[in-house]
Each structure stands twice: as C-alpha cells, then as structure tokens.
Amino acid sequence: MQGKNLLSFYQKQKKIKELKSLLPEVFAEDQLDIQKLKIYLEADQFVDESNYGLGWFGKEKAASQVSEESTGKLVLDKSKSIQPNKTKNQFIEGDNLEALRLLQKEYTGKIKLVYIDPPYNTGNDFGYNDRFKIRSNQYLEFLNGSGIERVDSCLKNQIESGEVHTNWLNMIYPRLVLSRQLLTNNGAIAISIDESEKANVQLICNEVFGENNFVGCFIWINRSNSNTSGNLFAANHEYILLYAKCSSELKLKGELKDLSNYSNPDFDPNGDWTPDNPSAASGNSNSRFAITNPYTNEEYLPPAGRYWAFSKQRVAEWFDSGKLIFPKEEGKRFLLKKYKSELKSIFNPISSIITDIPTSKGTRELKELYPEGLPFKYPKPTDLLLTILKQLSEDEDLILDLFAGSASMPHAIFKLNEKQSSKRRFICVQNTEAVKEDSDAGRMGFSTISDLAGDRIVRAGKLYPTIDTGFRFYRIEE
Numbered sequence: 069m070q071g072k073n074l075l076s077f078y079q080k081q082k083k084i085k086e087l088k089s090l091l092p093e094v095f096a097e098d099q100l101d102i103q104k105l106k107i108y109l110e111a112d113q114f115v116d117e118s119n120y121g122l123g124w125f126g127k128e129k130a131a132s133q134v135s136e137e138s139t140g141k142l143v144l145d146k147s148k149s150i151q152p153n154k155t156k157n158q159f160i161e162g163d164n165l166e167a168l169r170l171l172q173k174e175y176t177g178k179i180k181l182v183y184i185d186p187p188y189n190t191g192n193d194f195g196y197n198d199r200f201k202i203r204s205n206q207y208l209e210f211l212n213g214s215g216i217e218r219v220d221s222c223l224k225n226q227i228e229s230g231e232v233h234t235n236w237l238n239m240i241y242p243r244l245v246l247s248r249q250l251l252t253n254n255g256a257i258a259i260s261i262d263e264s265e266k267a268n269v270q271l272i273c274n275e276v277f278g279e280n281n282f283v284g285c286f287i288w289i290n291r292s293n294s295n296t297s298g299n300l301f302a303a304n305h306e307y308i309l310l311y312a313k314c315s316s317e318l319k320l321k322g323e324l325k326d327l328s329n330y331s332n333p334d335f336d337p338n339g340d341w342t343p344d345n346p347s348a349a350s351g352n353s354n355s356r357f358a359i360t361n362p363y364t365n366e367e368y369l370p371p372a373g374r375y376w377a378f379s380k381q382r383v384a385e386w387f388d389s390g391k392l393i394f395p396k397e398e399g400k401r402f403l404l405k406k407y408k409s410e411l412k413s414i415f416n417p418i419s420s421i422i423t424d425i426p427t428s429k430g431t432r433e434l435k436e437l438y439p440e441g442l443p444f445k446y447p448k449p450t451d452l453l454l455t456i457l458k459q460l461s462e463d464e465d466l467i468l469d470l471f472a473g474s475a476s477m478p479h480a481i482f483k484l485n486e487k488q489s490s491k492r493r494f495i496c497v498q499n500t501e502a503v504k505e506d507s508d509a510g511r512m513g514f515s516t517i518s519d520l521a522g523d524r525i526v527r528a529g530k531l532y533p534t535i536d537t538g539f540r541f542y543r544i545e546e
C-alpha cells in the first residue's frame with residue numbers, strides 16, 4: 069500500500085474518526101483493535117503486512133525489475149579483448165542491472181564473491197554520477213497527487229529524505245536481489261558504503277539476504293583525522309558490509325597468527341615451542357599446590373591470587389616428556405613449553421577494523437600506472453580489496469565486481485593470484501558513463517569510464533606477466 073505513511077497527522081485523525089463512526093465496535097476507547105476488525109469483517113484472507121522493514125516509493129516497481137527479461141545480449145569485442153581464447157576473465161561494458169540479468173542463465177549459484185562499490189549518493193562530483201536526489205516537484209508528482217501538505221514536521225522530514233534516497237534505493241534493490249541469486253551457497257557479498265546509505269543498504273540486505281546471514285561490517289579507516297571539519301567531527305572511515313548467501317556455509321579465513329616467537333633452540337623432538345605462562349587467573353583449591361623441583365627440592369607456588377593452569381598429575385608427565393623443565397640451580401623459575409603443534413588453530417579471527425590502508429594508497433597505485441594524470445578519483449586501494457578477497461575467496465573462485473570504476477578489483481586479483489599462485493577469475497561490469505572533457509581522464513583521451521577500466525586492466529596486467537591477465541571484452545547490445 070504505497071503512500072500509507074504519507075497522510076498528515078490531521079488527515080490521519082480525520083480518517084480514524086470516520087472509521088470510528090462507521091465501525092464503533094472495533095474500537096476500544098480511541099484505539100483501533102485490529103484483531104476485532106479482522107473478526108468483525110471475517111477477514112480470513114486479511115493481508116497482514118509486515119510491520120517491520122524499509123519502505124520507500126517505487127519499491128514494488130524496483131522489485132518487479134528482478135523478474136524482467138533482459139532486452140540485450142553480450143557481444144564480444146575482440147579488438148578490445150586481451151587473449152580472448154585463453155583467458156577466464158570477463159569485462160562487461162554496460163548497465164549492471166542488464167548484465168546481472170544476462171549472467172543469470174550461466175552463472176546462477178556459481179559466483180563466490182560479489183563486490184559492489186556503488187556510487188554512495190553523497191551528491192559530490194567524483195567524475196561519475198553520485199547524486200540520486202529527485203527534484204521536489206518531481207517527487208511530489210511521483211506521489212501521484214496524494215494531496216500531501218507539508219503539515220507536520222515528521223512528514224516533512226520523511227518527504228525530504230524520500231527525495232534524497234528513493235532513486236538510490238530503487239537502483240540498488242534489484243541489483244542486490246539478482247546478485248544473491250548468482251552466489252554459490254558458500255558465497256558472500258561485500259558492499260563498500262559510507263554513512264549516506266549505510267543504514268538503508270543494511271536494512272535492504274537484511275531483507276534480501278536475511279539478518280541471520282549478516283556476517284559483519286568492516287570499518288575501514290580510510291584517511292587520517294581531517295583538520296578541515298567544520299563541526300570538529302572527522303568522519304575518517306567507510307564501511308564494508310558482508311552478507312553470506314548462507315551463513316552456516318561460510319567461514320572466513322582469519323589472519324595467520326604471528327608465530328615468530330616459536331623456535332626450537334634445544335632440538336626438542338616435539339618441534340617449535342615458546343615459553344608458556346604456567347599460571348591462570350581462575351581455578352579452584354585443587355589448582356593451588358606446591359611443585360617440587362627434583363634437582364633442588366625448591367617448592368614453587370602460583371603467584372598470589374592466581375592458580376596453576378594445569379593439574380597436579382601433569383607435573384610428572386610433562387617433566388618426563390620434556391615439556392616442563394626444572395632449573396638445576398635454586399632461585400630460578402621452571403620453564404613450561406607451549407608447542408606450535410598444540411595450537412588449536414594457527415589463525416586468529418580477522419578484526420572488524422581495517423587500518424593502514426588509506427585511500428591515498430589507491431590514488432598512488434593509479435598514479436604509478438598513469439604518471440601523466442589521475443584518471444579516476446578515489447579508486448579503492450588494491451590492498452583493501454585483497455583483505456576481502458583473502459577472506460572470502462580462494463584458488464579458482466569467480467569474483468563479480470558490479471561497479472568496476474577504475475578496475476581496482478582486477479588489479480587486486482592479479483596481485484593476489486601472483487602472490488598465492490592462485491587462479492581467481494573475475495567478471496567486472498562498468499557502464500559507459502562519459503568522462504568530462506576537462507577532467508584528467510578526458511585529457512588523457514578516455515571518453516567513458518569503461519574505456520578507462522579496460523585500459524587499467526591492460527596496464528595492471530603488464531605488471532604480472534606470469535599469470536592470466538587477459539579478459540574478454542563484452543558490450544551489452546540491444
């Protein structure tokens with residue numbers, strides 16, 4: 069029921085009054101009793117609308133785009149492709165909604181990671197459209213002359229937010245639904261976003277992927293504390309939201325623990341070890357006992373308020389096996405070894421905070437490829453993308469980047485494939501958005517962002533001559 073929240077407070081009061089005079093029996097005091105109303109109307113088929121979720125104007129239409137048939141086809145352009153007969157990578161030039169429709173047939177359930185770095189809807193000029201705001205008149209027309217007057221302030225705020233967010237939400241919604249369909253059961257989507265639409269996209273993802281498939285949200289510290297902020301609040305982070313197709317099937321890789329403090333100076337047959345703390349903060353009376361040094365007869369007790377981290381029986385066992393070593397002189401503490409082989413895992417979970425990869429790193433990488441100018445503002449640093457790729461993909465997995473921009477993702481995939489000797493493959497999509505003639509990209513001879521993306525893949529590929537850096541260049545044609 070579109071426009072249900074768009075009645076002013078006074079209009080709502082009027083309607084409730086009318087309903088009450090029509091059906092007084094379904095009111096208790098001044099409150100409408102929905103249950104009574106259902107019983108009274110014998111409304112078995114009463115549509116019980118969910119009272120939770122994000123709604124906006126045009127949502128139903130956006131949802132209907134999911135099932136629309138594609139009107140185009142993918143046409144290979146060999147002249148723009150690199151090693152088209154050998155490569156497993158693809159670049160698609162065109163609107164990603166159409167690309168998503170076209171990919172459904174061949175790639176449903178086959179993509180391990182979808183990465184999306186959409187326009188954030190900031191309203192700023194980044195060389196591509198990042199302003200989705202509808203003009204007020206157009207928006208009110210949209211609402212179909214529902215006679216809305218800007219009476220109460222909540223309604224006013226709602227309309228103003230609608231003007232800002234509606235078009236962006238209509239853009240992203242069907243793309244998320246279609247992306248989900250492409251994912252493998254153990255696949256995931258990673259979404260770069262900032263404050264402008266983070267709250268909205270998270271609610272939509274809860275709807276599309278299910279809140280139980282929310283894996284987490286990286287906070288990416290993307291620049292140092294700004295000193296130009298007017299209100300002295302420096303927003304120096306963005307987000308990367310992660311949703312699994314099916315959370316029970318997805319496990320991140322975590323981060324390799326630092327094992328540099330393990331070594332084997334005494335040639336222990338059990339392998340590398342590091343000194344372990346023999347005491348623990350908690351325990352019971354059985355875990356406070358004296359340990360006797362068999363060489364010196366000296367007795368050791370746990371430090372005050374602490375307990376031994378092992379039982380009495382272990383002492384002799386570990387002394388025999390060489391895990392516990394007593395000093396032969398008095399006044400020295402015994403050594404308890406922790407073997408590398410005893411570690412439950414050599415991985416730590418990955419932290420949700422990403423540091424040390426500022427946006428400027430991405431800019432530097434692009435400048436290295438284009439010393440003559442900077443053809444794209446704020447490209448994502450490849451190391452940031454590596455963080456996601458390492459956690460959510462492996463070996464020959466297929467990765468889809470729907471908003472390629474300057475093609476940082478293919479660059480990152482090349483870098484990782486070379487490092488890990490892996491064969492991750494990509495499909496990336498970029499529309500034919502024109503670049504401004506007076507921008508660096510324009511001066512460098514690019515006419516569209518897709519031109520630039522294709523060119524960057526070629527230039528980045530040359531840095532990694534031993535791996536597959538080719539791609540088939542497809543154009544979406546009607």
Ligand SMILES: C[S@@+](CC[C@H](N)C(=O)[O-])C[C@H]1O[C@@H](n2cnc3c(N)ncnc32)[C@H](O)[C@@H]1O
Nearest residue numbers: 163164185196447448471472473474476498499
């Ligand atoms: C935030 S940028 C991506 C930047 C990219 N991750 C990088 O590191 O260079 C968003 C890109 O999506 C493109 N884009 C916007 N709408 C699109 C659509 N419907 N289909 C394909 N590309 C689109 C824009 O032209 C822009 O290049």
